[in-house]
Amino acid sequence: MPLYQLSKEGIILFENLRFLDTTLRDGEQTPGVALSTDDKIKIATALDDLGVHVIEAGSAVTSAGERAAIKAVAGLGLNAEICSYCRMRTDDIDLALECDVDSVHLVVPSSNLHIETKLKKDIRNKQDREDVLRMAGEVAEYAKAHGLIVEFSAEDASRADFKFLKELYASGTDNGADRLCFCDTVGMLTPERTFTIFSELSYSANAPVSVHCHNDFGLATANTIAAFRAGAAQGHVTINGVGERSGNASLEEVVVQLEHLYGMNTGIKTKNLYQISRLVSRLMNIPVAPNKALVGGNSFTHEAGIHVHDLVKNTASYEPISPEFVGRTRRIVLGKHAGASSIDLALTELRLDANPAQKQEIFKRVKEMGDKGLRVTDADLQTIAESVLEIHCEPTVKLRSFSAVSGRPSIPMASVILEVNGKEEVCVDTGNGPVDAAIRAIRRAVSSLGDIVLEEYHVDAITGGTDALVEVTIKMSKDGKVITSRGARTDIIEASVEAVINGMNRLI
Numbered sequence: 001m002p003l004y005q006l007s008k009e010g011i012i013l014f015e016n017l018r019f020l021d022t023t024l025r026d027g028e029q030t031p032g033v034a035l036s037t038d039d040k041i042k043i044a045t046a047l048d049d050l051g052v053h054v055i056e057a058g059s060a061v062t063s064a065g066e067r068a069a070i071k072a073v074a075g076l077g078l079n080a081e082i083c084s085y086c087r088m089r090t091d092d093i094d095l096a097l098e099c100d101v102d103s104v105h106l107v108v109p110s111s112n113l114h115i116e117t118k119l120k121k122d123i124r125n126k127q128d129r130e131d132v133l134r135m136a137g138e139v140a141e142y143a144k145a146h147g148l149i150v151e152f153s154a155e156d157a158s159r160a161d162f163k164f165l166k167e168l169y170a171s172g173t174d175n176g177a178d179r180l181c182f183c184d185t186v187g188m189l190t191p192e193r194t195f196t197i198f199s200e201l202s203y204s205a206n207a208p209v210s211v212h213c214h215n216d217f218g219l220a221t222a223n224t225i226a227a228f229r230a231g232a233a234q235g236h237v238t239i240n241g242v243g244e245r246s247g248n249a250s251l252e253e254v255v256v257q258l259e260h261l262y263g264m265n266t267g268i269k270t271k272n273l274y275q276i277s278r279l280v281s282r283l284m285n286i287p288v289a290p291n292k293a294l295v296g297g298n299s300f301t302h303e304a305g306i307h308v309h310d311l312v313k314n315t316a317s318y319e320p321i322s323p324e325f326v327g328r329t330r331r332i333v334l335g336k337h338a339g340a341s342s343i344d345l346a347l348t349e350l351r352l353d354a355n356p357a358q359k360q361e362i363f364k365r366v367k368e369m370g371d372k373g374l375r376v377t378d379a380d381l382q383t384i385a386e387s388v389l390e391i392h393c394e395p396t397v398k399l400r401s402f403s404a405v406s407g408r409p410s411i412p413m414a415s416v417i418l419e420v421n422g423k424e425e426v427c428v429d430t431g432n433g434p435v436d437a438a439i440r441a442i443r444r445a446v447s448s449l450g451d452i453v454l455e456e457y458h459v460d461a462i463t464g465g466t467d468a469l470v471e472v473t474i475k476m477s478k479d480g481k482v483i484t485s486r487g488a489r490t491d492i493i494e495a496s497v498e499a500v501i502n503g504m505n506r507l508i
């Protein structure tokens with residue numbers, strides 16, 4: 001039995017799938033996240049370039065600042081439809097109108113639990129039931145009368161009475177709603193139940209139906225796919241699966257699954273996925289788990305060993321898709337378990353040719369580092385390889401001098417003098433501490449070289465005591481390429497500066 005069937009119907013249903021991205025609304029509701037207008041503009045522009053159909057830019061009722069941000073996004077002239085979240089209130093619709101959005105995601109409570117909590121009504125009571133249906137219809141009609149596209153959304157639909165839910169949807173479409181949405185607000189659906197529900201809803205409703213899944217049980221992506229298979233027209237997704245609690249269905253997972261496991265062309269520019277994942281992670285300050293599907297740090301990283309031995313012959317042996325599909329590159333991590341084949345593959349990734357004797361020498365030096373308990377960073381391997389192969393690379397970025405100051409009360413501040421492509425760059429910056437200030441100053445000095453992102457920063461004291469040798473290991477990226485590098489000094493600021501400059505030279 002196949003896990004799925006590409007029936008004739010299935011393929012037809014998959015043809016016009018749409019994606020509503022709610023990174024800027026549900027995603028921003030992630031605890032502790034607040035995006036500035038500038039951040040929202042950056043993310044919306046990237047989402048539009050990615051090819052999503054609708055961008056839910058925020059919730060107009062939140063604040064004046066939020067409205068300014070939504071309005072700014074709506075004013076960008078993007079291809080995507082720009083949408084604001086609204087509650088079942090005409091004054092929410094008025095605030096959305098102030099933002100010049102194309103559409104509203106009008107969310108009405110549908111489970112009795114939510115109706116009792118929010119509206120103090122009980123749908124088992126005939127009058128209350130009619131009141132809720134009327135109120136929902138009136139707000140939809142109001143939004144339509146003001147020229148908005150209306151996505152009429154049933155909140156907590158997975159815990160609603162199904163008969164009432166269909167009456168609620170009818171009150172939406174009877175009053176002009178353009179689309180309907182089924183929200184699995186607390187992530188209670190299973191793929192099987194989703195399939196059953198959408199098989200009924202998709203064909204009986206008078207408008208296309210969207211699915212909005214949450215990941216409380218880790219099923220958001222599977223449920224979204226199940227809804228699509230049963231006729232859902234649009235999926236609500238977020239980059240990296242960010243969102244309230246355990247988040248929403250992740251855009252990259254849903255899209256790449258449809259493309260690779262279901263043979264569908266989604267129209268999404270998948271080569272942009274890694275870059276936008278990094279952008280959202282950085283601006284929201286939410287790290288992506290290393291084992292996250294497709295965009296996690298380890299998704300296309302291979303540690304030395306028998307896997308790498310086979311990868312050398314055929315990368316497909318331990319990779320389901322090529323990393324380039326999502327805009328990434330393969331990484332080979334070397335250490336004391338490194339085998340000759342890992343070195344081979346790592347050299348191939350660095351585009352370096354070595355003869356057998358040179359490979360043997362590189363292998364020996366990597367092993368020596370591993371035996372000393374050191375992690376062999378990408379920069380280390382490159383340095384070893386270049387020295388064995390007698391390649392002399394003039395570094396693009398050279399440190400001439402730096403100084404950093406800290407204290408209390410004073411603002412930590414650093415200045416650097418670098419040589420970048422032979423040209424002197426002098427930069428000063430402040431930061432949370434002297435290390436942060438120094439790294440900021442360096443990044444500022446090399447800004448002409450493109451967008452280099454510091455992904456991870458890690459400090460180890462190698463020996464005890466305050467005079468210890470400090471080892472700083474960092475991970476940096478540029479245009480989807482990720483590298484690791486190291487600096488080791490007794491001075492933590494110097495070790496950080498060294499690691500960052502080493503890493504930059506390897507990235508460029």
Ligand code: MN
Pocket residue numbers: 026185212214
């Ligand atoms: Mn939600």
